[in-house]
Amino acid sequence: MAQTHEWMFYEVMWRSWAGRAQVPYPVPWWAQQALRRWSDDFDAGTYDSKEAAFASNALYRYWGMVGVKDHRQESLVGQAGEIEPVYDKYCLSFFLFDPATGVLSLPQLTDGGTVEQRTEAPHLPVVLTTFRTANGVEFVQRTFATPVGARQRDAVVTRVTVGSPTGQTRDGLLCAAVLPAGPSGFQRHDRNGREITDRRLTFLRYLPGERRVETNSGWGPVFDAAPEQFGVYGNPEFSTDPDVYVRHSPFRDLVMAGKLSGAAEAQDQVAGLCSAVFTWPYRVAEDELMEVDVRLPVDLYSGSDDLAELRAAPADALEAANREFWTDKLLHQGVQPELPRPVAHLTDLFRQARSELLILSDVGEIHPGPTVYDSFWIRDSSVEATACSLAGDSALAERQLGTHYPLKFNRGGGRIGPCAEYGFYGGPHEKDDREWDSNGQALWAIGRFDRTSGRSAAFGTKLYTPYVVDGARWLRDNRDGFGLLHSGWSAEHLGERDKPHYWDDLWGLAGLYEAARLAERIGAPEVPELWHAFDDVKAATAASMRWVLAEQRRRGAWETYLPTGPGDVGRLDSTMIGAAAYFHPLRLHMGSKLGDDIDRAARFTLDTMYAHFVTGGFRHEAAWNAYGPYLTMQLAHAYLLAGNPERADALLGWVVRSAFPRTQDRAVALGAWNEQHAFPIASDFQEVPDRHWYMGDIPHGWAAAEYLLLVRDILFFEADEDRDPHLYIAPGVRPHWVPDAQSVAVEDAPTLFGQPFGYRLTHDAGARRVSVRIGAAPDGVRFVYPCRFGPVRSAVADGRNLDVTGFGDDVHVPAGTREFEVTYA
Structure with missing residues (x-):
């Protein structure tokens, strides 16, 4: 049964939406989408009523994000420029009012106007929202997050300029609204009680002397310039009639009376739907602008000294400092892919994904999302830390793996279900949901970072006892009677x-492999013990997979595929996406670590998935009933490593498009991925499922990490680091990427060999020649260039002819080569 405030919010939203022709109301974009194609079906396993699901925004979790690197709280930016500090109890939105005509112009309801939204630049987490009314008034809103003051506390600054694009004189009121509901919803209240985001505004007050708003017990917006008018609205009579909120609102007062109430304080103990509006007059003409700056104190502020510190720096200085920081960080530090004009947008998105991971880092913990996923998972963070280290943000990776992973290492003597507590990596998420993949992920990430850091850093040595060796022993000792890891819920997509x-078993194998190799590198005595554990898990996993494959053949299955687990024989659905991990990120195909027959079956599984579950992107209808952006990237990466760059490129194309979805000519997201991409948004409402679907956070840190890893490995990746170390150059670069005389390049990129690598590849289409100049390169590492332009005719390395027979399109180049050329047919 719906709680009172959930039912009230639902009623107020749809009544406001239905009555928008008479009195416009800023109904959030996500609520509009739900109301335009309403369904009483909802996720009853998570919510106990349709109103609770609606108030939680269970279906359309799309927004932009701004934040400060390594700080705790992010702020969301909605499709109309609404700003929602994640843990504060309000949302700030701007609109225009013309007192002469009584016309209220809201960017949520364009009414003949337009709304455009973009980031200021791919490397700048600054959201620009441009709203132009039907009568030719325009405001541009610039929103960014920045540290302020000596203590470098968080604040969001939003700067709104009003102008007249046509040059005609225009006047009216710029208005700012403080509302309870924001881009993420009104209140997330689910059955398990663990994920509650309560945005109810039960008390709201404006303090004119401080030009500051109080929201419940916290601070709301602080205005640089005092508003001319204001009005704060609530429910003083404790009415349970939803029409009270529709009739008694600042928007109705502006339309009907042309002015606001002037009240400075209100309460609503029934539904928490207090609201307020503040106005500033403008008169603009050609080359004239009016500007209002607002500061949102995202961090903990209290007292007059904090208010003075928040206001001390001019907004111009804060904006300039923010631009300087991100420009230096993302354009001058870390990996800088250089891609030709047809695919230059991949570099832009690479930088944006880096910024999102840096913002999602909370003092070294990378969280997979800003709201419901704003906590630390071993699983997500292992991929995120690895991506950061290979993109050049090694300090963040080192802090996460070296500081925060040991804090998740359990030392108790109890039990977690069927498993021992001691030696298990995990906090509440991993323990409560039996996420048995976490030990393999921790060991894998530690081992990979030890390789990347180089021997002189001794990163793995510092963590070896007890975090590596005892974590490996946990994998050895906590398995079922078949030698596999126990039943659990390591990821809901499985x-x-x-x-x-x-x-879980694939991750366990990869973790044990890295643990054994680390032990070899540091000369630890447990090398035989760790290899024995690896071999034991390997034998059990391979035997189980062989049994499943044989049983499916016995039942008459004509397609070869590895299902999600041995308890799912014959289950041909999208949960088999877990098998993509065999290739990426685990590289178990290198050396056929589970055997040639399992290797072939894993390759066939990729094709079975592609045939059944790919329509542009990977459709995960078995668990999410939505597209899976990061799952699509995993599949693309698996194809890249398995030697099918054509399919990798096709999937990458969908991934890039899905980062910038639009509906009704409005930008829905600005270069980021949800955990799930809803079918209605992916199809501009041409496909609306007949059952509910699941939606996670955006930006999704795991998805951002997958993109960084995919683009990086398209440019180059390492192979056989321990026996015959070699490196593939441009393995995923497609011919249409590189027009005549264009280049692909990367410089001083971190590698798993502990030394940087760089190269420049230039295409001469007329001569049918590819020239590659090697920059920095790891010692003793040979190169393989898979020529994608056509059959290889000849190759020359440092003036010496290379043997190109018997290798197909692969050109094998000796270690130490500085330059080579390849001609193709």
Whole structure:
């Protein structure tokens, strides 16, 4: 049954939406989408009523994000420029009012106007929202987050300029609204009670002397310039009639009376739907602008000294400092892919994904999202830390793996379900949901970062005892009677939690492999013990997979595929996406670590998935009933490593498009991915499922990390680091990427060999020649260039002819080569 405030919010939203022709109301974009295609079906497993699901925004979780690197709280930016500090109890939105005509112009309801939104630049987390009314008034809103004052506390600054694009004189009121509901919803209240985001505004007050708003017990917006008018609205009579909120609102007062109430304080103990509006007059003409700056104190502020510190720096200085920081960080530090004009947008998105991971880092903990996923998972963070280290943000990766992973290492003597507590990596998420993949992920990430850091850093040595060796022993000792990891719910995309999943075993193998190799590198005595554990898990996993494959053949299955686990024989659905991890990120195909037959089956599984579950992107209808952006990237990466760059490129194309979805000519997201991409948004409402779907956070840190790793490995990736170390150059660069005389390049990129690598590849289409100049390169590492332009005719390295027979399109180049040329047919 819906709680009172959930029911009230639902009623007020749809009544305001239905009555928008008479009195416009800033109904958020996500609520509009839900109301335009309403369904009483909802996720009853998560919510206890349709109103609770609606108030939680369960279907359309799309927004932009701004934040400060390594600070705790992010702020969301809605499609109309609404700003929602995640843990504060309000949302700030701007609109225009013309007192002469009584016309209220809201960017949420364009009414003949237009709204455009973009980031100021791909490397700048600054959101620009441009709203132009039907009668030719325009405001541009610039929103960014920045540290302020000596203590470098968080604040969001939003700067709104009003102008007349036609040059005609225009006057009216610029208005700012403080509302309870924001881009993420009104209140997330689910059955498990663990994920509650309560945005109810039960008390709202404006303090004119301080030009500051109080929201419940916290601080709201602080205005640089005092508003001319204001009005604060609530429910003083404790009415349970939803029409009270529709009739008694600042928007109705402006339309009907042309002015606001002037009240400075209000309460609403029924639904928490207090609201307020503040106005500033403008008169603009050609080359004239009116500007209002507002500061949102995102961090903890209290007292007059904090208010003075928040206001001390001019907004111009804060904006300039923000631009300087991100420009230096993302354009001059870390990996800088150089891609030709047809695919230059991939570099832009690479930088944006880096910024999102840096913002999602909370003092070294990378969180996979800003709201419901704003906490630390071993699983997500292992991929995120690895991506950061290979993109050049090694300090963040080192802090996460070296400081925060040990804090998640359990030392108790109790039990977690069927498993021992001691030696298990995980906090509440991993323990409560039996996420048995976490030990393999921790060991894998530690081992990979030890390789990248180089021997002189001794990163793995510092963590080896107890975090590596005892974490490996946990994998050895906590398995079921078949030698596999127990049933659990390591990731909801794998299927049910009461079944075992090969995903866990694959991660366990990769973690044990890295642990054994680390032990070899540092000369630890446990090398035989760790290899024995690896071999034991390998034998059990391979035997189980062979049994499943044989059983499916016995039942008459004509397609070869590895299902999500041994308890799902014959289950041909999208949960088999877990098998993509065999290739990426685990590289178990290198050296056929589970055997040639399993390797072939894993390759066939990719093709089975592609045939059944790819329509542009990967459709995960078995668990999410939505597209999976990061799952699409995993599949693309698996194809890249498995030697099918054509399919990798096709999937990458969908990934890039899905980062910038639009509906009704409005930008829905600005270069980021949800955990799930809803079918209605992906199709501009041409496809609306007949059952509910699941939506996670945006930006999704795991997805951002997958993109960084995919683009990086398209440019180059390492192979066989421990026996015959070599490096693939431009393995995923497609011919249409590189027009005549254009280049692909990367400089001083970190590698798993502990030394940087760089190269420049230039295409001469007329001569049918590719020239590659090697920059920095790891010692003793040979190169392989898979020529994608055509059959290889000849190759020359440093003036010496190379043997190109018997290798197909692969050109094998000796270690130490500085330059080579390849001609193709």
